[in-house]
Amino acid sequence: MQTDKELFELIKETYSLNPNEDFVSATDVKLRHLARKINRKRNLKRLSLSSCGIILSALAISWFFFFSGKEVVNHALSSFGEDQASSAVNQQEPLVYIYHTHNLESFVRETDAKSPDDAYDESKNITLVGNRLSQALKEKNINTIHNSKDIMGILKSKGLSFAKSYEVSRESLSHALDEHKSIKMVYDIHRDSQKRYVTTETIKGIDYARIVFVVSRLSANYQENLKFATLLHSEMEKKYPGLSRGVLLKSSGPQSTYNQDLLDGSVLLEIGGFENTLEEEYRSADALAEITKEVIGNK
Amino acid sequence: MPDVENLEDRISDIYRKHYLDVYRFLICFSGNQNDAEDLTQEVFIRVLNNLANFNSGNSLKTWIFSIAKHVAIDHYRKRRFTSIFQEGFFKQLVSTDKKPNEIVEENELKRVVHKAIAKLKPQYRAAAILRGINEFSIKETAEILQCSESKVKVDFHRALKDLKRKVDFDDLEEVFRNAN
Numbered sequence A: 001m002q003t004d005k006e007l008f009e010l011i012k013e014t015y016s017l018n019p020n021e022d023f024v025s026a027t028d029v030k031l032r033h034l035a036r037k038i039n040r041k042r043n044l045k046r047l048s049l050s051s052c053g054i055i056l057s058a059l060a061i062s063w064f065f066f067f068s069g070k071e072v073v074n075h076a077l078s079s080f081g082e083d084q085a086s087s088a089v090n091q092q093e094p095l096v097y098i099y100h101t102h103n104l105e106s107f108v109r110e111t112d113a114k115s116p117d118d119a120y121d122e123s124k125n126i127t128l129v130g131n132r133l134s135q136a137l138k139e140k141n142i143n144t145i146h147n148s149k150d151i152m153g154i155l156k157s158k159g160l161s162f163a164k165s166y167e168v169s170r171e172s173l174s175h176a177l178d179e180h181k182s183i184k185m186v187y188d189i190h191r192d193s194q195k196r197y198v199t200t201e202t203i204k205g206i207d208y209a210r211i212v213f214v215v216s217r218l219s220a221n222y223q224e225n226l227k228f229a230t231l232l233h234s235e236m237e238k239k240y241p242g243l244s245r246g247v248l249l250k251s252s253g254p255q256s257t258y259n260q261d262l263l264d265g266s267v268l269l270e271i272g273g274f275e276n277t278l279e280e281e282y283r284s285a286d287a288l289a290e291i292t293k294e295v296i297g298n299k
Numbered sequence B: 001m002p003d004v005e006n007l008e009d010r011i012s013d014i015y016r017k018h019y020l021d022v023y024r025f026l027i028c029f030s031g032n033q034n035d036a037e038d039l040t041q042e043v044f045i046r047v048l049n050n051l052a053n054f055n056s057g058n059s060l061k062t063w064i065f066s067i068a069k070h071v072a073i074d075h076y077r078k079r080r081f082t083s084i085f086q087e088g089f090f091k092q093l094v095s096t097d098k099k100p101n102e103i104v105e106e107n108e109l110k111r112v113v114h115k116a117i118a119k120l121k122p123q124y125r126a127a128a129i130l131r132g133i134n135e136f137s138i139k140e141t142a143e144i145l146q147c148s149e150s151k152v153k154v155d156f157h158r159a160l161k162d163l164k165r166k167v168d169f170d171d172l173e174e175v176f177r178n179a180n
Helices: A004-014 A021-066 A069-079 A126-139 A151-158 A162-179 A222-239 A278-298 B004-030 B033-053 B060-079 B100-119 B122-132 B138-145 B149-166 B169-179
Strands: A096-099 A144-146 A185-192 A200-203 A206-209 A211-216 A244-250 A266-273
Touching: A004 B100, A004 B122, A004 B149, A021 B004, A021 B033, A069 A126, A096 A126, A096 A162, A126 A144, A126 A185, A126 A266, A126 A278, A151 A162, A162 A185, A185 A278, A206 A266, A206 A278, A211 A222, A222 A244, A222 A266, A222 A278, A266 A278, B004 B033, B004 B060, B004 B122, B033 B060, B060 B122, B060 B138, B100 B149, B122 B138, B122 B149, B138 B149
Parallel strands: A096 A144, A096 A185, A185 A266, A211 A244
Antiparallel strands: A200 A206, A211 A266
């Protein structure tokens, strides 16, 4: 009986363990040839990928600037609602809460409506302005909650009257205030039903939608809210003279606390009127974001 | 990830470093020089095509051999129904230094050895060649065959037992006596 080693020696002897030299060099040449081919393919792929990328981005940029891309993008962003906003700002605790009790309020120039009574729209409405404001605040590193809840839709589905709208919007607001003690400011954003000449101001040749700050006399926080609204107005006067229509006090109607009793630092804003354009509204929203940043530092 | 620019040099280096071992594995596995050469080429073409997927954490040599094992077993499956015993096998075994009688004896011995190896199940055959001829450790063999170390031990043991039974010197002497 042989040992393992002998057995393998026997196997080794059985076969010619060295390949043909011609074969060895031919294979080397063949492999080098294939490698060159692969390299060429890869380069071609990389080239075509990068040129595709350049062409695509050029198309996207031209679409954005020369066609109606900008509007589409803004619209798409706004329909994401409050949850989708960007990056690191969301890590901070929110400071501002924005909502719309009359969320369908719209603009005759953006829709087919003729009068303020018809100017209500499912998509092109005041919620877009609130969204713009919230985006502008986030860009200034102020974390903001924008509640784009369809209050009117809830009213309709529950069979409630228009007068109950503040009660419906109150639910989300008080819930948010319980959850985020960090919130310092609450904006309920509307648009006015006044004519265009009342709600429009031209600053340095550019049309803005004018803003009026509405404070309820009947809420427990009346004094603080009034101070807050007055501060916003006066800061706005410094930077954008004429943009603010001032502070309006209200003391009647069944819903007249406007939920302003929930937090000192609440204000109802009418940004522009039914005859303004979204573009004018957005400008004012940007200006308001700037003022908000100033004021939040002092609060 | 290999340097893309040097792919050509890299595959050439790898090839020159490993072709002999791979060839030896394949000649023992297939028993035929032509096949072994074709298969060796096939192994290194696959190595080239998959070099981008090679995980540099592993040993390059065991990776190449796991490809070689796949190539060998694929080849075995293709040849299953045709005779493994090629005519060409005897043609290449011509040794000129020996007397005719020795040639007969030696050829007879080689025939027996070859037949014994060719009869082994491919999994046993691979384990036996990797351990015995290529001298891989049990751990490396397990990596190449993608099985556990204990399975390698068992397979190798069974392969050896089977080979010894068939290639017993006593039996061989008897064969020669009969032949004479």
